[in-house]
Every structure is written in structure tokens, then in C-alpha cells.
Amino acid sequence: MTQKTGDVQHLANQFLIAMPGMVDENFAGSVIYLCDHSSTGAMGLVINKPTDVDLATVFDKVDLKLEIQTKATEPVYFGGPVQTDRGFVLHEQKQGEHTTHYNSSLRIPGGLAMTTSKDVLEEVAAGHGPSRFLMTLGYAGWSAGQLEDEIARNGWLNVPAPTEEMAHIIFDTPDEYKYQNVLGLLGIDIGFLSSDAGHA
Numbered sequence: 001m002t003q004k005t006g007d008v009q010h011l012a013n014q015f016l017i018a019m020p021g022m023v024d025e026n027f028a029g030s031v032i033y034l035c036d037h038s039s040t041g042a043m044g045l046v047i048n049k050p051t052d053v054d055l056a057t058v059f060d061k062v063d064l065k066l067e068i069q070t071k072a073t074e075p076v077y078f079g080g081p082v083q084t085d086r087g088f089v090l091h092e093q094k095q096g097e098h099t100t101h102y103n104s105s106l107r108i109p110g111g112l113a114m115t116t117s118k119d120v121l122e123e124v125a126a127g128h129g130p131s132r133f134l135m136t137l138g139y140a141g142w143s144a145g146q147l148e149d150e151i152a153r154n155g156w157l158n159v160p161a162p163t164e165e166m167a168h169i170i171f172d173t174p175d176e177y178k179y180q181n182v183l184g185l186l187g188i189d190i191g192f193l194s195s196d197a198g199h200a
Helices: 055-061 118-125 146-152 163-172 175-185
Strands: 003-005 008-010 015-018 031-038 041-046 050-054 075-078 082-091 105-107 113-115 133-143 156-159
Touching: 015 175, 031 163, 031 175, 041 075, 041 082, 041 146, 050 055, 055 075, 055 118, 082 118, 133 146, 133 163, 146 156, 156 175, 163 175
Parallel strands: 075 133
Antiparallel strands: 003 008, 015 031, 015 156, 031 041, 041 133, 050 075, 082 113, 082 133, 105 113
16 A cells, blocks of 8 residues: 655555656666655666676675575666666565664565665575575666656556565566566556556
8 A cells, every 4th residue: 555644655665667658768668666765755676677797797796606506697687777886685575574684774664675785695695595586786766756756747657566466576577577567467458558648
């Protein structure tokens, strides 16, 4: 359920999908998971734009040996145009966990967690970290009121969904199907979507 504080509609733990009229090529065709949204701004991670960099390459750069070889060839994603030299790990929260045990982690109410500290990579490398995660370089950020304005101008469609369905799309769905599957949560066929549509 969307939370409201004052005049701000809080969209954290929702998807944003770029409308067909999106002119910023950083975001055209993108699906974003919103990690934080308040009166001071918003931040999220693009989840459907893999880069040519794989996890093994990133782990090598931080001097970690990835024990789970099945993860080695998984891509690192373009998370957005802000701080593209920094890694962000979107992952599931442990059942019953009220705080994350990583040094720098954002626990998203009712949703996932986003960690930027190396300790999550150390746990993943050793096979003890979250089993389902997605790593990005960079993030998408908006200043106060900017995201609300872009939604009002039909730049984005916001899509709420149960956490289980969101996690399935983020972690288990092939990248080329994420956009249409998020639309499917609203019962919308991609062929009927136009840049004139309103937001959810």
C-alpha cells in the first residue's frame, strides 16, 4: 500500500517503468526498483540493464574469490547514472530480521534491502550471503519533488506489488521480460501502452 506523509506520496518498495516517451536514453525501456522516497528526494536501481561486466570481474577487483561458481558469470547491472563507480547490492532480507547486519545497508520497509558495504560481498564470496541478489554499478536519483513531477508528466508509471512477486521479477525473470512482466502486474499489455497513459 502506498504511504502518505503530508503531500508526498511514498513509492519506496514499488517499481517504476519508463513510459514510451522517455527521452533520457539512460532510462528508456528501464524498470527501476525504488529503494527510498521521501520529501527530500528518491533513489532506486535499474534492474533490467545488464552490463558487459560479470560478478567474477567485480569480485576480483575487490580481492575476493567467489566460491559459488554458478554466480561468476552473472552480470552486473547499470543501476543508474549516479555514482557509476560504486556497487549497490539489492538482496532479500532474512526472515524475521528487523535490522540488517551489514555496515552500510538500507532496509526497505515491506520489501528488500540495499547494501553498499563490502561485507555483503565477503559473505556472498564465502557462500554465506543472500542467495538471491542483484548487483548494480550506479543508481538513479531524484531531488525533492523531481520524481513526482516526472510521474505527473507521464514519464514514469509506478507499480506496487506484493514483495514475493517483485522479488521473482527482480531475481528470477530474464531481463528481456522484466518490463512486460511488471506491466502485467497492472493487467496492461505492452502493445497498448502509450506515452499518454496516467500513473497507477
